[in-house]
Amino acid sequence: MKLEQKIKNLAYEVGFDLVGIANLKTSQYKAKVKNWVKNEFHGQMHWFKENLDRRLEPRKNLFGRAVSAITVGLLYRPVDIPPELANDPSRGLIARYAWYDDYHKIMTKMLKELAQKVDQLINKKWQYHIYIDTGPVLEREVGSHGGLGFFGKNTTLINTTLGSYFFLGEIICDIKLSPDPVNNNQGTCGKCRRCQDKCPTQAFVEPYQLDARRCISYLTIEHSGEIPIPLRKLMKNWIYGCDVCQEVCPWNKRAKNLFAKQLKIHKDLIAPPLAELILMTEDDFNVRFARSPIKRIGWSKWMRNILIACGNWADRTLVKQLNYYARHQDKVIAKTALWARKNL
Ligand code: B12
Ligand code: SF4
Ligand code: SF4
Helix, strand or coil, rough: CCCCHHHHHHHHHHCCCCEEEEEECCCCCCCHHHHHHHCCCCCCHHHCCCCHHHHHHHHHHHCCCCCCCEEEEECCCCCCCHHHHCCCCCCCEEEEHCCCCCCCHHHHHHHHHHHHHHHHHHCCCCCCECCCCCCCCCHHHHHCCCCCCCEEECCCCCEEEEEEEEEEEEEEEECCCCCCHHHCCCCHHHHHHHHHHHCCCCCCCCEEEEHHHHCCHHHHCCCCCCCHHHHHHCCCCCEECCCHHHHHCCCHHHHHCCCCCCCCCHHHHHHHHHHCCCCCHHHHHHHHHCCCHHHHHHHHHHHHHHHHHHHCCCCCHHHCCCCCCCCCCCHHHHHHHHHHCCCC
């Protein structure tokens, strides 16, 4: 059996749902990525500009010795949100990926295990680096080069069997591996434009091009400070991330019977009641989300998002809590609570 196939078998053994081998090369979409930054579509994600050269030229990794990537996907598709909950404005919606413990930790552990197994297999000195999400890597592009999927107009990487509800990670290394054919998994969006039409904030400037500053995922997770007033109503009851452009995608509808095997859902995060969330103190937050990706945004952003959803729900029973937050020492929370109270 070829080395590449053995590595893939090891990755499946560790529990990944997708694995591919990619040669590292200069980003095919270099000009588009540079334009994205030039147009300020990254908003406050200033870290995206740092190491931009390395993002666009992944061979610069490992002090210029990086040549290949073992790229992996971990399916996180859970059950669908029951429509009576999803359409209930008194509930807060959390993106599916955050219904589990933090995937960065889970995948780091899995990729370390895979690296150890590869180490035993090749039995020679090699250099590698594990990346999951936060490294300066265009993960979807590397994933597409490993044949894991194709770029959807919603900018996610879509696998023709599994859809797009999967995380990406990779081991970038200095051993030359034979790559999988890029077109291993080439579906297409065809004439479909559902994600563009259904995006609540119209965040797509054009197909394959997202203005993150309008995206609810960016606004609720990455954006610090007050959220621009015109966007608040459009956010409806999304309080952490957003899944709309994936929910409407036919490739995900087609894959609806495939579920995450490796991850355990925290069912209390499926559309929890806003009336309960608004009572959450900073201590409650730190305890409840100790192992969750939600922890990263901190209580202050979390409460800001909940207050916006409360403003959109506009239920009079909230008045006491909104009055309380309107006097809060955190100015963003106080101003957002005032805005929400005006909506009652
Ligand atoms: C920054 C970032 C965000 C930003 C910006 C998103 C974006 N579209 O760029 C925000 C905060 C909005 C975000 C949101 C989400 N994210 Co995010 N994010 C990232 C991160 C860190 C970098 C992405 C990036 O490089 N953007 C730069 C821009 C320029 O990329 P782009 O516009 O997509 O362009 C690329 C391609 O589309 C292609 N391209 C450009 N033009 C064209 C034209 C054509 C015709 C074609 C074919 C291709 C093409 O080339 C570019 C370079 O690869 C990656 C992790 C990583 N290190 O890669 C995760 C990542 C992309 N995010 C992920 C997830 C899960 C999400 C959310 C679903 C979370 C949620 N539910 O709230 C949403 C989805 C929103 C969306 N529609 O993209 C996953 C995606 C997995 C997958 N199957 O695709 C990643 C890979 C994290 C991970 N390790 O799993 N994210
Ligand atoms: S995640 Fe939501 S807001 Fe962002 S592009 Fe997709 S549908 Fe639009
Ligand atoms: S909703 Fe349609 S256009 Fe958007 S990514 Fe899915 S198939 Fe492509």
